[in-house]
Amino acid sequence: MTARKQGKKPRVSGVQDEQGKKSARKSIPVRVRPIKASDCNFIRDLASRSAGYTVPTPYVLWMLSTFQREFCAVANARGYGNLGYLLVLPVGVRTDVVFVWQLACTFRGQRLRAPDALAAHLKRTARKYGVRRICFTSRPNSPQGRFVRSLAERVFHVQPALGKSLPGQISGESEYTLTLPQAGLRNRQPKR
Numbered sequence: 016m017t018a019r020k021q022g023k024k025p026r027v028s029g030v031q032d033e034q035g036k037k038s039a040r041k042s043i044p045v046r047v048r049p050i051k052a053s054d055c056n057f058i059r060d061l062a063s064r065s066a067g068y069t070v071p072t073p074y075v076l077w078m079l080s081t082f083q084r085e086f087c088a089v090a091n092a093r094g095y096g097n098l099g100y101l102l103v104l105p106v107g108v109r110t111d112v113v114f115v116w117q118l119a120c121t122f123r124g125q126r127l128r129a130p131d132a133l134a135a136h137l138k139r140t141a142r143k144y145g146v147r148r149i150c151f152t153s154r155p156n157s158p159q160g161r162f163v164r165s166l167a168e169r170v171f172h173v174q175p176a177l178g179k180s181l182p183g184q185i186s187g188e189s190e191y192t193l194t195l196p197q198a199g200l201r202n203r204q205p206k207r
Contacts, residue, residue: 045092045124045132049084050100052077057089057097065119066159071102079104085144086113088136090120090129098124101133106150113141115151118163130162134170141195149193152181167193 050058055076062068071079079087079102086103099120106112115137120129141149153160155177167175171193178190 043092043095043127045090045098045127045129047088047090047132047136050076050080050087050089050102052080054080054089054097054100058100058102061100061119061121062117065117067154068117068119071117085140086137088133090124090132092127092129095123095127097121098127098129099133101137103137111145111147113146113149115149118151130166131170134166138171138195147195147197149195150178151175151191152185152188153191154187155189157187164191167191171195 055073058076059070059073062070083104086101088101089097090099090101091097100117101115102117103113103115106114118130118133120133124130137149140146149171151163153163164175167173173193173195175191175193178192181188181190
């Protein structure tokens with residue numbers, strides 16, 4: 016029997032507003048999993064609706080789902096389906112640097128904090144594989160750029176460093192880098 020049938024209110028998460036009062040927002044868990052070939056249509060459709068995004072070909076998505084499945088992921092929630100995706104590539108052979116090519120979420124995914132879940136997945140995976148730097152591009156001072164920088168600070172607890180502007184053909188975009196602290200060294204004291 017569900018909570019509603021028993022006369023109880025549905026379970027809500029304790030989100031506080033500016034006055035410290037709890038607001039009633041349903042707690043809907045967002046699950047993150049590696050991308051699969053069957054995600055191709057969702058990813059292509061969402062990329063086509065995201066300003067400035069390149070729509071990845073089915074072949075590129077197959078390659079990412081086959082060879083980069085640890086980093087490339089889809090966020091979904093029961094009853095809502097797919098909410099967003101993350102496409103990440105290593106920047107070289109035997110490297111500790113990855114490049115976030117695309118992070119996109121539906122409107123509902125944004126409301127359910129799918130970007131945070133995808134970024135947390137990237138953080139865990141980066142730690143697991145010894146990644147030290149995460150690079151991405153964005154338009155400085157744009158709403159999207161501010162959102163991505165805020166997401167990086169919220170999840171990684173590191174402020175992205177602004178790098179150089181991209182070439183003229185890609186006007187307005189700049190490079191950003193997150194340098195991650197080395198795992199296990201944060202609280203370690205030197206031996207005497």
